[in-house]
Amino acid sequence: MTAVVRTEGLGRKYGRRWALRDCDLAIPAGRVVGLVGPNGAGKTTLLNMVVGQLAPSAGTIEVLGGRPASGPAQLAKVGFVAQDTPTYASLTVADHLRLGARLNPGWDAALARDRIERLGLDPARRAGRLSGGQRAQLALTLGIAKRPELLILDEPVAALDPLARREFLASLMEAVAEHSISVVLSSHLMSDLERVCDHLVVVVDSRVRVAGDVDDLLTAHHRLTGPRRDAARLPSGQHVVSASHTDRQSTFVVRTDGPIHDPAWTVGEVGLEDLVLAYMTPKTEDRPALEALR
Numbered sequence: 554m555t556a557v558v559r560t561e562g563l564g565r566k567y568g569r570r571w572a573l574r575d576c577d578l579a580i581p582a583g584r585v586v587g588l589v590g591p592n593g594a595g596k597t598t599l600l601n602m603v604v605g606q607l608a609p610s611a612g613t614i615e616v617l618g619g620r621p622a623s624g625p626a627q628l629a630k631v632g633f634v635a636q637d638t639p640t641y642a643s644l645t646v647a648d649h650l651r652l653g654a655r656l657n658p659g660w661d662a663a664l665a666r667d668r669i670e671r672l673g674l675d676p677a678r679r680a681g682r683l684s685g686g687q688r689a690q691l692a693l694t695l696g697i698a699k700r701p702e703l704l705i706l707d708e709p710v711a712a713l714d715p716l717a718r719r720e721f722l723a724s725l726m727e728a729v730a731e732h733s734i735s736v737v738l739s740s741h742l743m744s745d746l747e748r749v750c751d752h753l754v755v756v757v758d759s760r761v762r763v764a765g766d767v768d769d770l771l772t773a774h775h776r777l778t779g780p781r782r783d784a785a786r787l788p789s790g791q792h793v794v795s796a797s798h799t800d801r802q803s804t805f806v807v808r809t810d811g812p813i814h815d816p817a818w819t820v821g822e823v824g825l826e827d828l829v830l831a832y833m834t835p836k837t838e839d840r841p842a843l844e845a846l847r
């Protein structure tokens with residue numbers, strides 16, 4: 554499998570505290586990857602290592618077959634829109650495009666101009682005078698016009714209203730379809746991720762809890778509801794992701810490779826948001842840690 558990002562035992566410490574640890578990932582090419590997890594889980598830390606802005610404290614990372622930010626050719630292959638969609642407040646939209654052209658060898662000037670025109674952004678307007686949504690669109694334009702093979706977006710839609718978010722994601726998907734780029738996108742907004750992502754990475758407490766193609770993940774996870782039962786009494790092939798109990802009833806989200814035959818259970822499907830929430834919920838039972846699903 555061609556991996557756009559491959560990590561083994563990757564970790565980053567700040568002082569004595571791990572911001573991310575034991576991270577093993579193999580993200581296939583051509584995916585739109587949703588990176589999710591609670592605040593402080595380690596998402597930005599991972600993305601900053603992917604783009605080479607942060608050095609690992611442990612393990613290895615390979616991006617498009619090379620070391621992150623290891624030279625001009627590697628830098629040209631990866632586009633990055635950081636968390637606060639950074640632009641230069643005193644520079645105009647046109648200045649940003651000129652800067653993009655100067656800094657990026659593969660710059661697609663026609664693409665940048667067309668996008669700006671289609672978005673209705675005034676080239677003479679200073680970035681500091683744009684709305685949050687317009688600034689995010691400008692930053693995305695810079696990221697796409699660089700014509701990267703991999704585009705990294707750290708919470709690009711956080712400050713946008715629902716309509717602007719929808720437009721932003723639509724234009725991202727358009728760019729993905731037209732230029733066949735791989736995208737890694739971190740967000741807390743599950744409905745957005747559900748719409749655009751076909752691969753998911755969930756990070757909780759500095760560790761990757763689960764990773765895989767969305768279709769495979771949804772097929773492998775089920776919600777079991779039935780008479781109250783201890784998680785320890787479930788068959789070994791059913792890995793408990795989350796458990797909740799009332800006096801008489803138990804509900805589990807489990808990951809399993811095979812069908813569930815026990816007639817005591819009502820078996821339901823799990824949606825993407827429920828799946829993510831199940832992994833983010835602290836487990837009440839003591840079960841072995843889950844392997845990342847690939």
Ligand SMILES: Nc1ncnc2c1ncn2[C@@H]1O[C@H](COP(=O)(O)OP(=O)(O)OP(=O)(O)O)[C@@H](O)[C@H]1O
Nearest residue numbers: 567571572573590591592593594595596597598599
């Ligand atoms: N420069 C830094 N110095 C010290 N600790 C840091 C630094 N940057 C991040 N951390 C810590 O590392 C951990 C992971 O932070 P990170 O920003 O990667 O999380 P995140 O998942 O992106 O969170 P959010 O969703 O809130 O953006 C947190 O505990 C954070 O406090």
